[in-house]
Amino acid sequence: xxxxxxxxxxxxxxxxxxxxxxxxxxxxxATTTSAINGLSMGLATLFVLVLSNMAISAIAPVVPDKVHIxxxxxxxxxxxxxxxxxxxxxxxxxYETLGLFIPLIVVNCIVLGxxxxxxxxxxxxxxxxxxxxxxLGFTCSLTVLGLxxxxxxxxxxxxxxxxxxxxxxxxxxxxxxxxxxxxxxxxLFNKFLKKx
Amino acid sequence: xxxxSNLTNMVLVLGVTCLVCSAVLAGAYAITxxxxxxxxxxxxxxxxxxxxxxxxxxxxxxxxxxxxxxxGDALVGYAIESTVVxxxxxxxxxxxxxxxxxxxxxxxxxxxxxPGLGAKCSTDAKFMDQWKxxxxxxxxxxxxxxxxxxxxxxxxxxxxxxxxxxxxxxxxVFDKIAGQAKIAGQAGNDxxxxxxxIAGQAGNDxxxxxxxxRASSEKEEHSNE
Numbered sequence: 001x002x003x004x005x006x007x008x009x010x011x012x013x014x015x016x017x018x019x020x021x022x023x024x025x026x027x028x029x030a031t032t033t034s035a036i037n038g039l040s041m042g043l044a045t046l047f048v049l050v051l052s053n054m055a056i057s058a059i060a061p062v063v064p065d066k067v068h069i070x071x072x073x074x075x076x077x078x079x080x081x082x083x084x085x086x087x088x089x090x091x092x093x094x095y096e097t098l099g100l101f102i103p104l105i106v107v108n109c110i111v112l113g114x115x116x117x118x119x120x121x122x123x124x125x126x127x128x129x130x131x132x133x134x135x136l137g138f139t140c141s142l143t144v145l146g147l148x149x150x151x152x153x154x155x156x157x158x159x160x161x162x163x164x165x166x167x168x169x170x171x172x173x174x175x176x177x178x179x180x181x182x183x184x185x186x187x188l189f190n191k192f193l194k195k196x
Numbered sequence: 197x198x199x200x201s202n203l204t205n206m207v208l209v210l211g212v213t214c215l216v217c218s219a220v221l222a223g224a225y226a227i228t229x230x231x232x233x234x235x236x237x238x239x240x241x242x243x244x245x246x247x248x249x250x251x252x253x254x255x256x257x258x259x260x261x262x263x264x265x266x267x268g269d270a271l272v273g274y275a276i277e278s279t280v281v282x283x284x285x286x287x288x289x290x291x292x293x294x295x296x297x298x299x300x301x302x303x304x305x306x307x308x309x310x311p312g313l314g315a316k317c318s319t320d321a322k323f324m325d326q327w328k329x330x331x332x333x334x335x336x337x338x339x340x341x342x343x344x345x346x347x348x349x350x351x352x353x354x355x356x357x358x359x360x361x362x363x364x365x366x367x368x369v370f371d372k373i374a375g376q377a378k379i380a381g382q383a384g385n386d387x388x389x390x391x392x393x394i395a396g397q398a399g400n401d402x403x404x405x406x407x408x409x410r411a412s413s414e415k416e417e418h419s420n421e
Contacts, residue, residue, distance in 0.1 A: 089231035173312030
């Protein structure tokens with residue numbers, strides 16, 4: 001059991017996809033204009049990661065080597081489309097905000113990366129834990145990044161405005177601010193990681 | 197770990213994977229289709245209710261992309277869908293216009309403007325409120341930078357300009373509808389009465405609902421088909 005917990009913890013810290021592995025940068029930079037957007041993008045990826053990791057670890061032993069990438073992509077794409085249907089049906093507002101980035105989870109390198117590096121070589125339960133850990137790591141990083149950008153850029157926290165106006169530092173809502181925040185957060189994260 | 201590749205197992209595994217995945221998706225599509233349609237319809241209904249005064253019945257005109265809202269025999273106004281190109285892509289509005297040619301209110305249906313800048317067109321209260329009761333006969337429908345009376349969103353003149361254009365387009369549609377109604381004259385009045393009769397009959401087929409607003413939205417869906 002501690003082994004499984006270890007896997008989850010690794011995904012959160014040592015294998016943190018955003019701050020350590022630097023994977024999935026496109027949705028990271030594009031969707032984190034606010035904390036809630038970052039959080040929902042993270043959760044969407046988490047959902048796909050856990051399910052695709054489980055499915056792929058289950059079918060990996062029978063998948064011939066030469067076609068393993070197409071098979072994995074089909075499996076991942078199925079879960080992403082499933083998620084898209086569900087979001088469209090039950091959380092239409094969130095679907096509208098994330099829009100384009102949901103189908104792009106298919107080609108998110110975190111998902112295929114974990115399938116290749118972990119799920120294809122490990123059991124279903126271990127793969128689920130790995131997906132959960134990495135997904136949570138992604139979710140936390142995106143939420144923190146979104147929170148920082150929202151505070152600086154819009155002067156609000158999870159949509160709650162605390163400066164009584166709409167005039168934050170606009171640059172942080174746009175792409176340059178995304179790079180700046182990501183860079184500084186990465187520095188902080190790795191400094192903290194090295195100390196321990 | 198992976199099995200050794202040969203033609204048979206490659207074809208088999210890929211084929212079976214695709215078959216299973218399509219079956220799963222087909223099932224999911226069938227299950228989620230109704231909620232997705234309901235969510236879209238609800239969004240439209242909410243937008244119409246937001247841009248017009250209280251009404252009982254709204255009928256969609258597919259050709260002109262507008263809803264005619266009525267309350268009994270009285271015409272409440274038109275909710276007109278208007279799409280223009282904004283800064284980041286299409287900007288779709290629902291514009292409510294009352295019969296006296298005054299904009300009652302506007303609502304953003306969809307946009308792809310820059311977050312923090314143009315995207316404020318759907319959240320900024322100051323910008324949104326100026327459209328409530330906007331009378332194009334009194335105020336000039338263009339942004340202040342272009343010599344009009346519309347307060348633009350800070351640093352988002354292009355979005356604000358597009359917004360004003362969308363409202364202007366909606367007014368043009370309104371003029372067209374009003375013009376047609378005038379030409380039709382007496383005959384037009386009869387036609388309106390006839391339409392309402394048909395809509396009323398369609399409504400009778402539906403189960404009785406306590407909420408009159410909900411009943412009307414059901415009716416409207418019915419007439420859309």
